[in-house]
Amino acid sequence: MKAAASGKSGAGQxxxxxWVWLQGLACGAVATLATPxxxxxxxxLLPGLVVLxxxxxxxxxxxxxxxxxxxxxxxxPAWHLWAQGMTMPGALDLLADASALGLAxxxxxxxxxxxxxxxxxxxxxxxxxxxxxxAELRAARARLEAEWGIAPQTGEISDAGE
Amino acid sequence: xxxxxxxxxxxxxxxxxxxxxLIGGRYRVDFAVPxxxxxxxxxxxxxxxxxxxxxxxxALQLRAFAPSRAxxxxxxxKAAIPGLLLPLAEGVSLTPEGGEGGxxxxxxxxxxxxxxxxxxxxxxxxxxxxxxxxxxxxDGLAGLGLTHRAIRPDNLFQGSAGEPVTLGAAxxxxxxxxxxxxxxxxxxxMCPPYARGDGxxxxxxxxxxxxxxxxxxxxxxxxGLDEQAVIRxxxxxxxxxxxxxxxxxxxxxxxxxxxxxxxxxxxxPPPQLYLDPSAARARRxxxxxxxxxxxxxxxxxxxxxxxxxxxxxxxxxxDEAVRLVRSHTLDHWLRRSLGDTALAxxxxxxxxxxxxxxxxxxxxxxxxxxxxxAVLDPLAPVSWRGLAFWPDGLGTxxxxxxxxxxxxxxxxxxxxxxxxxxxxxMMRPDHCDVTALRQMAQHYRMWQRIRGLGGGLxxxxxxxxxxxxxxxxxxxxxxxxxxxxxxxALDxxxxxxERRRAEPIDAHIAAFIAARQEGRLGGxxxxxxxxxxxxxxxxxxxxxxxxxxxxxxxQAATTTAPFPGLAAWLAERLAPLLERWSxxxxxxxxxxxxxxxxxxGQLSPILAxxxxxxxxxxxxxxxxxxxxxxxxxxxxRAALRAGAATRKQRAAEIGHEIAxxxxxxxxxxxxxxxVFG
Numbered sequence: 001m002k003a004a005a006s007g008k009s010g011a012g013q014x015x016x017x018x019w020v021w022l023q024g025l026a027c028g029a030v031a032t033l034a035t036p037x038x039x040x041x042x043x044x045l046l047p048g049l050v051v052l053x054x055x056x057x058x059x060x061x062x063x064x065x066x067x068x069x070x071x072x073x074x075x076x077p078a079w080h081l082w083a084q085g086m087t088m089p090g091a092l093d094l095l096a097d098a099s100a101l102g103l104a105x106x107x108x109x110x111x112x113x114x115x116x117x118x119x120x121x122x123x124x125x126x127x128x129x130x131x132x133x134x135a136e137l138r139a140a141r142a143r144l145e146a147e148w149g150i151a152p153q154t155g156e157i158s159d160a161g162e
Numbered sequence: 163x164x165x166x167x168x169x170x171x172x173x174x175x176x177x178x179x180x181x182x183x184l185i186g187g188r189y190r191v192d193f194a195v196p197x198x199x200x201x202x203x204x205x206x207x208x209x210x211x212x213x214x215x216x217x218x219x220x221a222l223q224l225r226a227f228a229p230s231r232a233x234x235x236x237x238x239x240k241a242a243i244p245g246l247l248l249p250l251a252e253g254v255s256l257t258p259e260g261g262e263g264g265x266x267x268x269x270x271x272x273x274x275x276x277x278x279x280x281x282x283x284x285x286x287x288x289x290x291x292x293x294x295x296x297x298x299x300x301d302g303l304a305g306l307g308l309t310h311r312a313i314r315p316d317n318l319f320q321g322s323a324g325e326p327v328t329l330g331a332a333x334x335x336x337x338x339x340x341x342x343x344x345x346x347x348x349x350x351x352m353c354p355p356y357a358r359g360d361g362x363x364x365x366x367x368x369x370x371x372x373x374x375x376x377x378x379x380x381x382x383x384x385x386g387l388d389e390q391a392v393i394r395x396x397x398x399x400x401x402x403x404x405x406x407x408x409x410x411x412x413x414x415x416x417x418x419x420x421x422x423x424x425x426x427x428x429x430x431p432p433p434q435l436y437l438d439p440s441a442a443r444a445r446r447x448x449x450x451x452x453x454x455x456x457x458x459x460x461x462x463x464x465x466x467x468x469x470x471x472x473x474x475x476x477x478x479x480x481d482e483a484v485r486l487v488r489s490h491t492l493d494h495w496l497r498r499s500l501g502d503t504a505l506a507x508x509x510x511x512x513x514x515x516x517x518x519x520x521x522x523x524x525x526x527x528x529x530x531x532x533x534x535x536a537v538l539d540p541l542a543p544v545s546w547r548g549l550a551f552w553p554d555g556l557g558t559x560x561x562x563x564x565x566x567x568x569x570x571x572x573x574x575x576x577x578x579x580x581x582x583x584x585x586x587x588m589m590r591p592d593h594c595d596v597t598a599l600r601q602m603a604q605h606y607r608m609w610q611r612i613r614g615l616g617g618g619l620x621x622x623x624x625x626x627x628x629x630x631x632x633x634x635x636x637x638x639x640x641x642x643x644x645x646x647x648x649x650x651a652l653d654x655x656x657x658x659x660e661r662r663r664a665e666p667i668d669a670h671i672a673a674f675i676a677a678r679q680e681g682r683l684g685g686x687x688x689x690x691x692x693x694x695x696x697x698x699x700x701x702x703x704x705x706x707x708x709x710x711x712x713x714x715x716x717q718a719a720t721t722t723a724p725f726p727g728l729a730a731w732l733a734e735r736l737a738p739l740l741e742r743w744s745x746x747x748x749x750x751x752x753x754x755x756x757x758x759x760x761x762x763g764q765l766s767p768i769l770a771x772x773x774x775x776x777x778x779x780x781x782x783x784x785x786x787x788x789x790x791x792x793x794x795x796x797x798x799r800a801a802l803r804a805g806a807a808t809r810k811q812r813a814a815e816i817g818h819e820i821a822x823x824x825x826x827x828x829x830x831x832x833x834x835x836x837v838f839g
Binding site for chain 2: 071
């Protein structure tokens, strides 16, 4: 069982490693075959890529969100570079354009804000639901206590979110 | 003080506006007119008949723990026997002291008693004025299966000289309890006064004989001797010789007295025969004199010459029996000195039975001593650890011992536990009904084995002495001798809140009900006893409920009158049982219903309220469901509390998913705008 579990874990690690290799291969291919595009995207998505390197959370959700949002703002500069012939000067010109770079980084920042804010908002919703349910249960118990003389619960739950 | 006032008020209502109650619905005791000497040893007062005010009546006051002769009163109240003060009624009346007392109503004697007689009566006067009327009265009693057991000069009354005497009342005290040893056969006199039993009509003949002798002599014979000496003298030389001595009596009287004073009751002629003294005189039975030993058996300083004197000595000194057996002295004396090998063989059988038990078994030794006495003298009464009593006197003896002498009561307890009556009967099968006595012994044992309330010695005493008033401390100052009087007495007590601290049924009341109900409530009281003994709230509650059941059935069986005081008392004591209803609303409804029923004073509806098994089962099932629901609620709330971390993680996952989705939508929108825009 333990061997099987360790085998399974090893297979998972192997698949992840292969995926990393494939990603690295794709990045290498883009950097070799389309260097200007790689430079452009590398700079535009730089905050997301930095977070991707620093994020230790499994699945790196924050980095993925930041990269997705950054990618949404990088589509237009990448298309523009493609239309100009995919040259290095063109890439540098685009990078020199503060609006393109600013929009991309702002979108990346918005993605970070979303990644940080949404869990809090969802947690608030879930806690609210739990508290309402706890209040309903408490009321039902109090009714039964009054009706049947059942002893109150010791160690009363005062806050379901605690 | 307030309690007393309330209780007196309650009693007054019962008795009728505070005045003394009428006995039997028509007789009133006139305490202002005592009648000394009229009661034949019992305190007597004048009594008035509400229907016939001119009737000359007396009320005989019962003593505590000395029950009246209820069976005789019941029969004689409807009988007509000439020459006898017949009982008319028995009942309870308030005494001047404020308590209640038991009284037996009888006609008052028409003249003084013969106690003060100082002259010697002639033969004709004895026969016509004493023997014939007394024999007629005794014959009437014998025909009803009753005895008098109080025939002596101070209980014989004569209106005027030459008139026939009247036998006084003998119904307000245990049989023969007021007789001195002189007037009783030695086998009766050796028993304590309360242990003599109803006896037989032959014992009345004996007492009549001694009374005639007293009148013939003009003095009480053997008056200089104490009781023990009288008994021993009678046993040593025979009753006739002991009583008459060297006195010369008219031959007719002497012949009659020989028959009347015979040692064996079976040898005394029946009363009917004395209606014709000549015929009675002619009836002679050849009685073999008791075998006398060549050499005496010495026990202490006493020299024993015959078997019945030995039996009497062993009655008083049972330990001597063991010593005589162990030293083989008894066997040697019986065989060599007395020369009675048949008796020696029977004694040997008794000793052999003893050897079947272990040497340390003291009860077996006591049984052996009792059996030895029965074998040595089959006419002797039961003897147990120094006690002597007749089986039909066991109830009154037990009652007296239980309330006045615990040491004696303990001896009776051992006797009942050993089923001694059966053993005793088997030793003298020619003189008693062995089967009946063995069954009685088993019954007593069974009653004794009922543990706790409703059983034990009290149960036996109340069963065997039907007119013994209930001795419960709760009923102090009250005279409750009939089952029908119990509930009114408890009701009066229940009206005083201070008296409600104790349970309305204690050991005496339980035994009283059990004995007087003849087993109809035995089962209930058995549970009651078990509940009381179990202790704890469950056992106590069950005991209380069983008590209520017993009283409710008693009310249903005896009266339809309401008892709000008792009902309130029971309701107060049973209030904890309302906890059996788990539902608060239903409990409150039951409590209100209980209070309403208590005010109504009927016990059966209260019992029904507590024994509504359907409602209780339904309530219990609903309670079970409620508890299960509470458990589910608690489990869910615990899960909510334990799920905080999970929710946080889940919120992060969902939040990230939403954010990623939003990014993907932005990406798609950007691509769409680029392609289609």
